[in-house]
Amino acid sequence: MISSFNSWSEDLKSRVEKYAVCKKLTDELLNASRSVCGNISIEEAELEPIARMTIELLRERRMTIGFAESCTAGMISAKIADIPGSSDVLLGGVVSYANTVKTGVLGVSEDTISKYGAVSEQCAHEMAEGARKLLNCSISVSVTGIAGPGGGTPTKPVGTVCFGVSDKDGTIADILHFGEEKNRTTIRRLTVAAALIKISERICS
Numbered sequence: 001m002i003s004s005f006n007s008w009s010e011d012l013k014s015r016v017e018k019y020a021v022c023k024k025l026t027d028e029l030l031n032a033s034r035s036v037c038g039n040i041s042i043e044e045a046e047l048e049p050i051a052r053m054t055i056e057l058l059r060e061r062r063m064t065i066g067f068a069e070s071c072t073a074g075m076i077s078a079k080i081a082d083i084p085g086s087s088d089v090l091l092g093g094v095v096s097y098a099n100t101v102k103t104g105v106l107g108v109s110e111d112t113i114s115k116y117g118a119v120s121e122q123c124a125h126e127m128a129e130g131a132r133k134l135l136n137c138s139i140s141v142s143v144t145g146i147a148g149p150g151g152g153t154p155t156k157p158v159g160t161v162c163f164g165v166s167d168k169d170g171t172i173a174d175i176l177h178f179g180e181e182k183n184r185t186t187i188r189r190l191t192v193a194a195a196l197i198k199i200s201e202r203i204c205s
Contacts, residue, residue, distance in 0.1 A: 033067065041186055044189065047193060048079075051079045052083055055086055055089055059088050064090070064138045065080070065136075066092055066131050066139075068127040068128060071188065076195050078088065090136050094131055102118065102126075105132075107130040117156070118144055122164050125173040127164055128140035132167070141165050142165075144161070146161070148183070157177070159178040159180050159187050161176050165198055165202045
């Protein structure tokens, strides 16, 4: 499924407005066309209000969260853990940088990786499901992508990131393209921001 951030609940929108920086970023994401976020950039400081919003939503709903991270290598869970009180919601995460960890720890099928690749919606889907089962959390998020500068292909260029979100209602996966011209740091930061926003989107849906 291709996600364009074009349909958000009013509940989420009202909470986003609490944070001016967060609102500015999410407005840009909401206006992105067909998931091609080529003109979006982000600074490290802009991630904090998004993380705070995510924790608030999880805490209010008495939910816990876990992560399966490939290209971000723990950055998402670290950003949540930066916020005091995050232990109320954060259970843990798996840094599944290597395919052997995706298959051996998260339970991703080797056939899935062989057929679709590690950077695929199918792999992200199985990563998210595996993390939720492994960590026994209410909701889990997975990311797998190509942060560059190498590793891109014509069909999966640098800046391609796949996301999975799993909860009691099921698992969804989608893909975002952040742009080949962005550097590794920016792509990884955008991945963190998008993952956190997808959590809020799922909770409020």
